[in-house]
Amino acid sequence: MxxxxxxxxxxxxxxxxxxxxxxxxxxxxxxxxxxxxxxxxxxxxxxxxxxxxxxxxxxxxxxxxxxxxxxxxxxxxxxxYFTVPKLLPGIREITQFLSEEKIPYGIASNATKQFLKNSIHHLDLNFTTVFGLQDYIKPKPAPEAYISLAKALDFKEEEFKNLWVFEDSLTGTNAAKLAGMKPIGITTNYSVEELKAVGSILTYPSVLDAYQYLTNN
Structure with a gap:
């Protein structure tokens, strides 16, 4: 593929x-x-x-x-009172794969920049392009978060349709869809049916499952 x-x-x-x-x-x-x-x-x-x-x-x-x-x-x-969040499956694998393939990637979250920075540091994650709440005028479900990130990764608007967005919430899925991108649902909080109802084109239990799909096809 x-x-x-x-x-x-x-x-x-x-x-x-x-x-x-x-x-x-x-x-x-x-x-x-x-x-x-x-x-x-x-x-x-x-x-x-x-x-x-x-x-x-x-x-x-x-x-x-x-x-x-x-x-x-x-x-x-x-x-x-920062407590390190728990890393979910597949993140190290997919970021290594994307780096090797020279495919741009980054984070756009409604979490604060400081929490993102602390978490990435303590978990030693390979993310260099990171957008948090303070970077937006309108956070998700508005599309600004994902549009800002895509532009920072040097994508033009006509390329947005070829971008995958990993989202677990209905709020973020709506944001990705409004940005003209392809929402990929991760079923940590919502069911396959709930995520597909708001626009997820594919769903996976975790990013690890998506990574395995990408590398086996």
């Missing part, structure tokens, strides 16, 4: 399992700010920007006016 021209990766749920890293920071920030325990994390917020998540948690206790306070405090806690 002819390989895609480039590979764009979401971070949380695709490259790493970072749920505990994020939720523990939300929990400790919420406790510090409101002196009470946080609500469980709802699945529908997976992949959303941290400001939307902060707004949700504040709304549960009627404190919407303190959304920005929680957002900033969570960011502080994420950095201050």
């Amino acid at each position: 002819e390989l895609p021209k480039g590979f764009l990766f979401d971070f949380d749920g695709v490259i790493v399992d970072s749920f505990n890293s994020h939720y523990s920071a939300w929990s400790s920030a919420f406790r510090e700010l409101f002196h009470t325990e946080i609500a469980p994390f709802p699945k529908h917020l997976s992949g959303k920007s941290p400001m939307i998540i902060a707004e949700y948690f504040c709304s549960v206790i009627g404190k919407e006016k303190q959304t920005a306070d929680l957002y900033h405090l969570k960011d502080d806690h994420l950095d201050k």
Whole structure:
């Protein structure tokens, strides 16, 4: 098979399992700010920007006016009490393969730049082109994240249709589709049916399965 021209990766749920890293920071920030325990994390917020998540948690206790306070405090806690997320299968294999094939790749995430930088450093990952929340005016589900990354990798708009985007969330899948790229679903958070319903053209349990498909065809 002819390989895609480039590979764009979401971070949380695709490259790493970072749920505990994020939720523990939300929990400790919420406790510090409101002196009470946080609500469980709802699945529908997976992949959303941290400001939307902060707004949700504040709304549960009627404190919407303190959304920005929680957002900033969570960011502080994420950095201050940083816990290394768990690396998901296939990441080292696919980045080595793409480097050998000279196929451009990078990360576009709704996570903060500092969290991405810390995680990449501690896990010793081979990603040099990385976009995080602070790089966008409109985060996912807007297409800006993936368009910005593709342009940074020197792709022209007419080439976007030949780019694969690994995504585990409905939010990010919509962003990839709106950017005119090919969303590839990773089923860490949503089912095959749910991801295909919003535009995933292929789905895999992990990036390792996608890597094996690419190298065996």
